[in-house]
Amino acid sequence: MPLDAVALGAIANELNTSLEGGRIEKIHQPERDELLLIIKGKEGQKKLVLSASSSNARVHLTEDSKENPATPPMFCMLLRKHLIGGKIECVERLDFERVIDITVSCRNELGDITKRHLVCETMGRNSNIIFLDENRKIIDSVKHIDLTVSSLRNILPGLKYMMPPETGRLNPQTASSEEYAEVLKNAPEGKDAARAIVDGVSGISPLLAGECVFKACGNASLYVGELSEADILKIADELYEMFKASVENKFTPCVLYSADGKKAVDFAPFIITQYENGTRVVLAESMNKAACEFYFMRDMTARMNDRSSAITKVVTNNLKRAEKKLDILQKELKEAGNREQLKIYGDLITANIYKINKGDTKLIAQNFYDDGKDVEISLDRRFSPSQNATRYYSKYKKAKNTEIYATEQINLTVKEIEYLESVLYSITNAQTTQHLAEIRAELVASGYISPEKGKGKKDKNTQTGSPMEFEYNGYTIYVGRNNIQNDLLTLKMSRSNDLWLHTKNIAGSHTLVKYKGEEFPNDVIEVAASIAAFYSKGKNAPYTDVDYCPVSHVKKPNGAKAGMVIYEGYSTAHVRPDGDLANKLRKT
Secondary structure (H helix, E strand, C coil), X not given: CCCCHHHHHHHHHHHHHHHCCCEEEEEEXXXXXXXXXXXXXCCEEEEEEEECCCCCCEEEECCCCCCCCCCCCHHHHHHXXXXXXXXEEEEEECCCCCEEEEEEEEECCCCCEEEEEEEEECCHHHCEEEEECCCCEEEEECCCECCCCCCCCCECCCCECCCCCCCCCECCCCCXXXXXXXXXXXXXXXXXXXXXXXXXXXXXXXXXXXXXXHHHHCXXXXXXXXXXXXXHHHHHHHHHHHHHHHHCCCCCCEEEEECCCCCEEEEECCCCCCCHHHEEEEECCCHHHHHHHHHHXXXXXXXXXXXXXXXXXXXHHHHHHHHHHHHHHHHHHHHHCCHHHHHHHHHHHHHCHHHCCCCCCEEEEEECCCCCEEEEEECCCCCCHHHHHXXXXXXXXXXXXXXXXXXXXXHHHHHHHHHHHHHHHHHHHCCCXXXXXXXXXXXXXXXXXXXXXXXXXXXXXXCCCCCEEEEECCEEEEECCCHHHHHHHHHHCCCCCCEEEEECCCCECCEEECCCCCXXXXXXXXXXXXXXXXXXXXXXXCCEEEEEEEHHHXXXXXXXXXXXXXXXXXXXXXXXCXXXXXXXXXXX
16 A cells, blocks of 8 residues: 555654664665665664655665665765764654654754754655755755646755645544545545545545445445445544544554465555455554565565566577477478388389389389389489489488487477476476576576676575475475475485475476385375475366375486486375465475
């Protein structure tokens, strides 16, 4: 959700408590529109992020760090000059707007104690970070707003700072339940009720407006025209109680995750119930931690998407090329399969050479390979009879060589397709940028991606991560996340008596069950096979076949790509992929 005034108020209250009296030790500007303040206070060292990004504007404590530019921007240097060593007096939200004001006590050029203000406006594309003096005059800002950009409000050095222009919406700090009801009564009947609240009440996001509608009516998607008088009054009461809790600083911070728990989709200062089973709501210790978790997950997802899309494109293009090559080779092999007929034609021309005159275009001869049946053979009038026979023998030899070459290439291409499909599966299964870095390093080593300048084929900075670990009835089960980890698991972490599992004929992760000195129980094999099936391309199938055998039966051919092995003496389990079981048993 956009960081609305309600959530921002909760964050400001927490910041005021934890940062009051804190000393600003460092200031960084990792992005053009983002600051990171390192503050040492009564609760230890804290990192405060202020962002004026049009899509990610926010203020909150963070545990994340970004790489800083080699040369600090001018705005960063200006802040360092004035604020380093300064103490934070207070952090507050101004009025009921999406504006945070950080008041800092510091020394001016003469060494006198003075005050400076760092104002962060989190208002979408109008977001800004503004540095003010003790008289609230603008010293500088991340974004300069002149008359060419806005005729209502300018943000330029030397001008007096003014709050964003009033919108005519209700101020929740003073509004009554009856005034909230009037907002809905005066809205057009065809307007979404939650949107009508957002347009009529200051500082509330669509998420919280929809939650009030849901709590009152059981449906967050109602239109104004569908509301009865009683519904409007209920919604007004919900709004009043929510803003009352906000003013009294009574919050219940939470983060909303997708139903599978893999993606953070929102965060809020109050528990959100309108999505019912569509999301998982996880309570947070504070509003700052909720914001930090949400934005960290969103940033990580964005970084994962950026990096995975580039790798996926490389793999997909090579996979299409390999599939096209396989199709051509199979056609060539099929054509080469008729080569014996070419040899027969050569033999028949040689046997009947006395009947052929130069310039003939065909020969009708008895085929002594087929009970003497007549066969018509095409001749090239440009060549003599013996030359026509030689041409057929040459075509036969070429077809024979083509069959040998095509058969060999088909085997290699099929293995390449299997490998690339396994890499594609690994990309979809990657959970962190480290996992993607491992996959990229694997593709560099395999020659699909050129190494970065100054680095060899193997990037020494890319560390191999640890496979996933599961525990069932005292047995430890490991699952590789990608081909590099699959090799690590199968070739380095295993012993000959360990049990090795892999889905049959489809891409998937290598799975290993550690030996305990006794024969593996059937239920352990079934559980391990179910986990192996879940971490494969067959995870969505009702049932999947999983091969299993001792590690001693698994071999890696010389020159084989990462994750590619052969195995023998195996059995096959027909199991149901079980993600719930995998999540329940997973340790790391």
